[in-house]
Amino acid sequence: MANKHVKEMEALKEHLGKHQLKVTRQRELILSAFLRQEHITAEAMYHQLAKSDPHLGLATIYRTLNLFCDAGLAQARHFGTQTQYDNISHKGHHDHLICTDCGKIVEFENCDIERLQEEVATRNGFTIKTHRLELYGLCSRCRH
Amino acid sequence: MANKHVKEMEALKEHLGKHQLKVTRQRELILSAFLRQEHITAEAMYHQLAKSDPHLGLATIYRTLNLFCDAGLAQARHFGTQTQYDNISHKGHHDHLICTDCGKIVEFENCDIERLQEEVATRNGFTIKTHRLELYGLCSRCRH
DNA sequence: ATTGAAATTGATAAGCTCTCTCAAAATGAT
DNA sequence: ATCATTTTGAGAGAGCTTATCAATTTCAAT
Numbered sequence: 572m573a574n575k576h577v578k579e580m581e582a583l584k585e586h587l588g589k590h591q592l593k594v595t596r597q598r599e600l601i602l603s604a605f606l607r608q609e610h611i612t613a614e615a616m617y618h619q620l621a622k623s624d625p626h627l628g629l630a631t632i633y634r635t636l637n638l639f640c641d642a643g644l645a646q647a648r649h650f651g652t653q654t655q656y657d658n659i660s661h662k663g664h665h666d667h668l669i670c671t672d673c674g675k676i677v678e679f680e681n682c683d684i685e686r687l688q689e690e691v692a693t694r695n696g697f698t699i700k701t702h703r704l705e706l707y708g709l710c711s712r713c714r715h
Numbered sequence: 716m717a718n719k720h721v722k723e724m725e726a727l728k729e730h731l732g733k734h735q736l737k738v739t740r741q742r743e744l745i746l747s748a749f750l751r752q753e754h755i756t757a758e759a760m761y762h763q764l765a766k767s768d769p770h771l772g773l774a775t776i777y778r779t780l781n782l783f784c785d786a787g788l789a790q791a792r793h794f795g796t797q798t799q800y801d802n803i804s805h806k807g808h809h810d811h812l813i814c815t816d817c818g819k820i821v822e823f824e825n826c827d828i829e830r831l832q833e834e835v836a837t838r839n840g841f842t843i844k845t846h847r848l849e850l851y852g853l854c855s856r857c858r859h
Numbered sequence: 860a861t862t863g864a865a866a867t868t869g870a871t872a873a874g875c876t877c878t879c880t881c882a883a884a885a886t887g888a889t
Numbered sequence: 890a891t892c893a894t895t896t897t898g899a900g901a902g903a904g905c906t907t908a909t910c911a912a913t914t915t916c917a918a919t
Contacts, residue, residue: 593886593895613877628898633877649793652875652906668841677839684835687828688850695821696855697812705847706832711840737866737915757906772869777906796877796904 576606579644579660586642597627601635605645609678610657648703666704672713720750723788723804730786741771745779749789753822754801792847810848816857 583602587594604620605611611619613632620627636656639645646657650669659665666684668677684704692699727746731738748764749755755763757776764771780800783789790801794813803809810828812821828848836843 591895595885595896597897626898628900630878630899631897634896654876668836668839670841671844677841679835679839681831681835684828684831687825687831688848691823691825691828692812692850692852695812695823697814697821697850697852698858699850699852700815701852702850703847704832704849706836706841706843707845707847708836708841708843714842735866739867739914741868770869772871774870774907775868778867781907798905 576603576660579606582644582660583639583642586638592638597631598635598638600624600627601632602639602644605636605639605656606658606660608658610648610655610676612653612655614653646701650705666706668706668708668710670710670713671707672709675710675712677710720747720804723750726788726804727783727786730782736782741775742779742782744768744771745776746783746788749780749783749800750802750804752802754792754799754820756797756799758797790845792849810850812850812852812854814854814857815851816853819854819856821854 580599580602583598584594586592587598600620601616604616608616613629613636616636617627617629617632620632636645637647639656640647644658644660646659648655648657648667657665665678665680668679669675685702688702689699724743724746727742728738730736731742744764745760748760752760757773757780760780761771761773761776764776780789781791783800784791788802788804790803792799792801792811801809809822809824812823813819829846832846833843
């Protein structure tokens with residue numbers, strides 16, 4: 572538990588170093604909490620961390636999650652009215668199957684789809700940096 | 716020009732009828748303006764229509780565009796801080812190639828990708844209703 | 860054509876998410 | 890330990906979207 576996520580912590584510190592940013596208690600705390608999630612909203616993280624750290628500000632959470640995006644550890648995704656911050660530190664990238672009824676989210680990766688995306692992009696003169704694929708529907712439990 | 720979009724107008728009226736909603740001047744006006752676009756924001760439509768109809772309220776535009784989504788004529792897509800309403804009346808659905816530099820948007824369709832999506836969904840017990848695929852990168856002009 | 864219940868509109872207030880502001884605190888190179 | 894620089898927390902503010910509500914419009918039934 573203690574020495575989990577060492578690699579990601581190093582990645583963050585490298586990013587901080589390169590940009591004249593500082594290592595702070597809050598950044599380490601938020602990163603370690605973030606890495607335990609697949610994806611989370613700033614608000615949810617705020618409430619989660621409030622239990623152990625009541626004075627951690629919501630603005631700091633937002634700032635820090637956006638920092639993680641810059642550092643390549645997270646990826647922002649607009650879902651409904653809120654922004655979900657996806658943990659992309661272990662898997663390079665993942666797409667989502669989202670149940671429109673119960674909100675369940677299943678992550679997946681598919682190389683064939685990614686390859687076809689590259690084809691489409693090339694055909695249109697684009698160079699892809701990232702992508703977002705979300706499939707909306709009903710999960711097995713909600714379909715009946 | 717006058718009798719364009721008759722099919723879509725019928726589709727809207729069918730939806731209205733089924734839900735005890737009424738046919739209004741505003742709904743017809745907004746639909747006919749909307750169908751001339753590939754995609755548009757509520758704000759942009761507000762300004763566009765203000766020229767010919769200065770008293771059309773922004774709330775009405777939002778309400779109506781959301782109505783079009785319910786009716787299956789439009790599809791909302793969050794891009795940046797705003798919501799883009801995509802015209803999906805002619806093509807069943809379209810995906811987007813988005814240039815992160817100049818904001819250029821290219822629409823495309825790819826049956827092979829759609830087929831693979833179905834596969835992924837089935838494998839996970841999902842039944843897809845809609846999907847969203849956005850490829851972010853640089854267009855040929857911005858790449859150099 | 861008139862009536863009247865129900866839905867819609869326009870204007871604005873309110874809500875929600877997210878960012879900005881700034882004084883106080885923390886960091887880290889010296 | 891010092892001190893310039895960055896960060897934080899708290900709340901104000903901004904931007905987009907929805908809720909409110911009196912006035913108006915629609916439309917089914919006269």
